[in-house]
Amino acid sequence: MLPFLSRADEMMNANGDGMAQQARETGTLGKLMVLLDLVTHADAPLRFTDILSLAGQPRGTLHRQLSHLVEEGLLELDGDGRYAPGLRLLDFAARSWARNEFRLIAEPHLVDLQQATGETVHLGVLRGQSIIYLDKVEGRQPVRMYSQIGNASPCYCTGVGKAALSLLPAESLVDLLAGVNFTRFTAATHASPASLLAEIREIADQGYAFDREEHEAGIRCVAAPIWSEDRTFLGGVSITGPAYRLSMELLREWVVPVQRAAGSIMEGMRIRLGPRR
Amino acid sequence: MLPFLSRADEMMNANGDGMAQQARETGTLGKLMVLLDLVTHADAPLRFTDILSLAGQPRGTLHRQLSHLVEEGLLELDGDGRYAPGLRLLDFAARSWARNEFRLIAEPHLVDLQQATGETVHLGVLRGQSIIYLDKVEGRQPVRMYSQIGNASPCYCTGVGKAALSLLPAESLVDLLAGVNFTRFTAATHASPASLLAEIREIADQGYAFDREEHEAGIRCVAAPIWSEDRTFLGGVSITGPAYRLSMELLREWVVPVQRAAGSIMEGMRIRLGPRR
């Protein structure tokens, strides 16, 4: 569904001649990742033939590639010949999450913010054209975790996403949006780059962003951007909740606390990263 | 730390001659996975040179391999030249977790068991020589999630691990244990295959396993095994908690509920998988 880090940004450059296209693939690995993407994005485990038609590769080739992925534990093949994501992915992810510096630094500030407002707090970063949620703090959590963490969400209709975009220089922003597929999730979702760009300019001035039920009907949020001096990471914190409880007035009251949390996180990052450079 | 799915099981077979060794590598992918393992297992982000010495590969080669991993989002390279696990791993994992059939089937039974006992319930499966925790249900959870989920833990000193091992035919069990490195976590940890084998035989008879502070001092658990007719998946459910609260008597009382939960999960799997074969 979500195209994630698309390496294929510069594929359609302006010239029409038959020049050798820019180096754009990661060789063998790139092809295997496409397959992993296919399987992990599928709603149900896929059979060999399903993948064959989706991947458009010769059978022999595909068969070997899948075998390699299975042998490495990245995919699993059940007794009925259906391919599902492998559990080794969980092991990798658990490790990368547990040790993630940014998350570790942010965590206490997220908890503070949650306690101050009583609503759900998210931490997300921009990767490619998607926001990946790195952490989530809920009150007495009725819902299961992992529900949001790790999920890639669109950048053009989430509070954290728009906050992150507002930090990009105009040129990169346009480049990035050129590759985005504007899916209309609700009536309020931006349907084109034009209207989005206008809002983003506003967000850049104000220093905070709202999500007015743009991604999911009945869900609103306020978000503040997080950046580093060299723009190597961009992200945001947000407070999210049901529209019936979070009036726009209330969200406006929370602008200051969210911005303060974002500020504290940036401060923490500066202390951690500053001395090195 | 944990060697995970070691493909290299049959490397040291009995013969001493120079015959071509069994096919054992996954080509390009296998080499890249070794690197991913290195980085995700490290305590802190690694610099190029660190990886160079750990991986023992020519510089040019290593450089290209790491570049590919970074380009695919499996690794991230920060401004200081340090490699950390990439966030794309999180995205993959979130998906594979959310859609995992076994977990979805087991979930309600885990919740029931948690409510019946008030203690933490785990669901784990055996992959290679490790137990991977697929789910965890706590009471009003004071600790963060992801803490355990996805983590690979040793099979020889966890309740779920020993329960899973007890289902293996004698031969496979010996093979598997031959590759295990017996780390002594506490005074109660099995230090050799011999004593472990004895206990596992007992567990196979009884149909349940205890962890008597073998993995972590002060932590005990009861676990019951889960299997399928064709032995394609082996795992277990467990109730875990602090030793001061969970006396051995209490654990013995919980044998029945844990076994019942395991039974219900197997039942659920049979309904789901049965009709197909």
Add this chain to the structure above:
DNA sequence: AGGTATTGTTCCATTATTCGGAACTGAATT
């Protein structure tokens, strides 16, 4: 049942990618 279409697996000469030594750049150190 028998025949046929479908699905999955193996083989091997060809082709493309990876390999890895060496030469190169740039920064830190003396």
Add this chain to the structure above:
DNA sequence: AATTCAGTTCCGAATAATGGAACAATACCT
């Protein structure tokens, strides 16, 4: 300025991936 150390680029040689076709093993249909 000279010297080490860390990281990057280059290119012929070695190796692994490719994909067509032949081969199993099932499911599907009269």
